[in-house]
Amino acid sequence: MPTWEVRQGDCLELLKTIPSGSIDAVVTDPPYGINTKSDGAGKLNPWADLTNSAFWYREWIGECKRIIRPTGCLWSFLNWRSLVTFQKAACDLGWPIESLLVWNKDWIGPGGPNGLRPSYELVALWRGPEFSIEDRGLSDVQTFKWCGHKPTGHPAEKPVALVEWLIQISGANEVLDPFTGSGTAGVACVNTGRDFIGFEIDPGYCEIARKRIADAERK
DSSP, X not given: OOOEEEEESXXXXXHTTSOTTOEEEEXXXXXXXXXXXXXXXXXXXXXXXXXXXXXXXXXXXXHHHHHEEEEEEEEEEEOTTTHHHHHHHHHHHTOOOOEEEEEEOSSOOOOOSSSOOOOEEEEEEEEOTTOOOXXXXXXXXXXXXXXXXXXXXXXXXXXXXXXXXXXXXXXXXXXXXXXXXXXXXXXXXXXHTOEEEEEESOHHHHHHHHHHHHHHHHO
């Protein structure tokens, strides 16, 4: 029977406790970085903040690179504003992004008063040296309907179906999420019969994630 656990603490410290080459896939939704609010408000020139935060991204992405198997991968959600931060971290690590998935939400979200309203987010894929997606017919644009209502109240919650799909196309049996939040990746693992390890720094969301995953397991 698949196992799961959610550990409370800083992911950078907790990732160091995971043996090298022991995880099939990391599927996560980290903070998108400084000054990436959807209304565009913030500093006139946020470039230094965006590139400086890449040092932190580099640390956790580097740990993910260490813990995945050669056949493993990392999937991370991001948006167009945070893409430069991810790219900088990837270049610094010498671990390029393999693909960018465009997640079509089939819903137009709120935006600033002047530009286009967003209806998509991105998911970046990094791969181990022996990883490949078996189904070569998959497009880099996928639709998973979403809306403004977040079932658990977490402001950055993602659809379980999308995370299940990422896990399944990766052929992963053991999945880790260093930014567990409300536990979506854990629920996806329970639903698809995978082992799961989650890290979450906020004790409140730790409890929400544990209860949510346990409820999914009972069902």
